[in-house]
Amino acid sequence: MGVPSDRGALKIASVYALLGVLWVTMSDIVVVQLVPQPESAVRFQILKGGVFVAVSAASIYFLTARSFESLHESKADLERSTKQAQILRRVLRHNVCNATNVIHGRAEMIVDEVDDTQAQVHAEAMLETAEDLLQLTEETRLLRRVMNDPDRPNTPVDVDELVCNCVEELASDYPTATIATELAGDSRALADEYVDVAIENVVELPLRYTTASSPSVRVVTEHDGNDVVIRVTSDQMSVPETERTALEDTPETPISHAEGLGLRVAQAVVARSDGDLSIVDEGEKTVVQVTLPQV
Numbered sequence: 001m002g003v004p005s006d007r008g009a010l011k012i013a014s015v016y017a018l019l020g021v022l023w024v025t026m027s028d029i030v031v032v033q034l035v036p037q038p039e040s041a042v043r044f045q046i047l048k049g050g051v052f053v054a055v056s057a058a059s060i061y062f063l064t065a066r067s068f069e070s071l072h073e074s075k076a077d078l079e080r081s082t083k084q085a086q087i088l089r090r091v092l093r094h095n096v097c098n099a100t101n102v103i104h105g106r107a108e109m110i111v112d113e114v115d116d117t118q119a120q121v122h123a124e125a126m127l128e129t130a131e132d133l134l135q136l137t138e139e140t141r142l143l144r145r146v147m148n149d150p151d152r153p154n155t156p157v158d159v160d161e162l163v164c165n166c167v168e169e170l171a172s173d174y175p176t177a178t179i180a181t182e183l184a185g186d187s188r189a190l191a192d193e194y195v196d197v198a199i200e201n202v203v204e205l206p207l208r209y210t211t212a213s214s215p216s217v218r219v220v221t222e223h224d225g226n227d228v229v230i231r232v233t234s235d236q237m238s239v240p241e242t243e244r245t246a247l248e249d250t251p252e253t254p255i256s257h258a259e260g261l262g263l264r265v266a267q268a269v270v271a272r273s274d275g276d277l278s279i280v281d282e283g284e285k286t287v288v289q290v291t292l293p294q295v
Contacts, residue, residue: 016056097137107130110123142197143265143268146192146265146268152193155191155193167203187221188295190273190295191273192269192272198270204262210238215234228293237286244279270291
């Protein structure tokens with residue numbers, strides 16, 4: 001692996017400065033001692049200046065060539081690693097999806113056809129795990145699409161309409177929940193094309209981590225200066241610290257990591273939209289807030 005670019009530049013500058021100081025100091029001493037005549041001294045100064053330029057050019061060429069060689073080696077290593085990761089990703093995605101679909105189908109058959117209560121309990125657990133794994137696979141694919149296309153343009157969206165569509169869809173997935181909305185109207189924002197997925201992940205957060213059997217969630221859109229703000233609140237939400245970590249730059253560990261990629265997808269989409277996503281506690285309530293630039 002090559003030397004990082006900042007250290008390489010410092011190395012080249014330091015060597016050049018050292019050689020320059022040594023050359024100027026030593027050569028001036030030699031010229032003063034050996035050439036007392038001013039006219040001859042001028043010619044020697046010109047000569048030693050030319051030698052200094054030649055030596056400097058050769059030194060810079062050598063050090064720069066070494067740095068570029070290290071850079072090319074690092075680039076080659078990165079290209080090999082990227083290619084290997086792409087191959088592994090395709091193989092794992094194909095195999096995991098196929099295997100999970102088989103498990104999901106067999107678990108459904110057990111739930112529908114077996115009368116044994118204990119067996120049905122185990123089958124339902126298998127079914128739920130398979131569904132979580134399929135969702136994780138889809139979130140991984142979506143996160144890759146979001147992050148691998150930095151030049152994708154943002155487009156105007158109707159935030160109120162996206163919130164309504166999201167609430168309607170989640171209401172069917174969580175029939176025991178109550179999701180109330182308070183829409184500001186004329187809430188158009190400039191956002192990434194996947195912002196609807198981000199909003200759905202944010203609104204679903206209190207439903208996934210509720211402490212109540214019949215959770216109550218409130219979704220509010222409002223205008224704040226040049227921004228459109230979405231606030232999702234619930235006093236029955238307990239977001240794990242591992243999920244909050246997903247919004248920070250702190251690296252995850254095998255012991256402490258988010259359960260899924262939903263928040264990371266939402267964060268990536270909101271960041272691509274030049275917005276902000278945060279989770280804060282306001283008294284007894286937890287608030288998930290998304291800020292998007294208004295059109």
